[in-house]
Amino acid sequence: MQKVYMGDAGPKVSPAVYGFYRWDEVKEADSVLKKVVSLCLELGINTFEHGDRYGNYKCEALFGDLMKEGLFKRDEVVLFTKCGLRLPHPHNPEIRVKHYDTSAAHITKSVESSLRNLRTDYIDIFLLDKLDAISNLEETALTLEKLKDSGKIKSIGVANFSVFQHQLLAAYLTKPIVTNHIELNLLSTQALDNGQLDYIKQRYMRPLAYAPLAEGRIAAGTDVQALKVRAKLEELSIKYKADIESLAVAWLVKLGALPLIGTTNVQRIKNAANAFSIELDHQDWYELYNVSVENTK
Numbered sequence: 001m002q003k004v005y006m007g008d009a010g011p012k013v014s015p016a017v018y019g020f021y022r023w024d025e026v027k028e029a030d031s032v033l034k035k036v037v038s039l040c041l042e043l044g045i046n047t048f049e050h051g052d053r054y055g056n057y058k059c060e061a062l063f064g065d066l067m068k069e070g071l072f073k074r075d076e077v078v079l080f081t082k083c084g085l086r087l088p089h090p091h092n093p094e095i096r097v098k099h100y101d102t103s104a105a106h107i108t109k110s111v112e113s114s115l116r117n118l119r120t121d122y123i124d125i126f127l128l129d130k131l132d133a134i135s136n137l138e139e140t141a142l143t144l145e146k147l148k149d150s151g152k153i154k155s156i157g158v159a160n161f162s163v164f165q166h167q168l169l170a171a172y173l174t175k176p177i178v179t180n181h182i183e184l185n186l187l188s189t190q191a192l193d194n195g196q197l198d199y200i201k202q203r204y205m206r207p208l209a210y211a212p213l214a215e216g217r218i219a220a221g222t223d224v225q226a227l228k229v230r231a232k233l234e235e236l237s238i239k240y241k242a243d244i245e246s247l248a249v250a251w252l253v254k255l256g257a258l259p260l261i262g263t264t265n266v267q268r269i270k271n272a273a274n275a276f277s278i279e280l281d282h283q284d285w286y287e288l289y290n291v292s293v294e295n296t297k
Contacts, residue, residue: 001044010178249275
């Protein structure tokens, strides 16, 4: 895969990104993670998105172990990680309720933990996962800028921010936000209507689109929307000689989005990678979009 820039200020990344956001229930995570990472690198996907809590707080350390073993070198991969969302979990018994924390103390502690776990001196892009409604934004922004100035993080990003939240944090920063990680797929197109995608493009960035295959609904969903979209994809699959999941990801790529793959299914990862060989026709893109939103607008 030919690498692309995230935007005016972001680093070069693979056009598809692998994320560990669905790994809480993965069995034998160490062996599965090695298999998935090896496959991604073979396919040209060298960009990986972590989170402090992913895989029951284990994925970062397992990934770091692979680098220690020599599966890849640090300069061969691009690493994202994030913090902000906090959930009750045995790993953190002090957390009583779901909440968000973007305080200086939590951001700093999370970055230091991620650096240790990932066995690296720097994180390419550090993202805040949603905005803490009662945070001290000056403190949050100053902490992010100090971490960037120190070299511990190379770029700042956000996840699941509305347009106004994105603008609000940006107003407190002197350094650019380089991406917003949003939900976007053929069965979830709200980002095209709520301004998220437009604002990301206005800032000359590429969005990270998580759940590009709608967590399996595109291939196996039984609701009306999924059935109609799948029927149209199956019709187009004959024209393009491509799997329906490859076409679904190609629909995202046409928008300039970076699909964030989360499945552990080998064939689905390959289907996502195959999307980049498809040049979806302008009207075919709209046919898929029209079918998707037919009963939602």
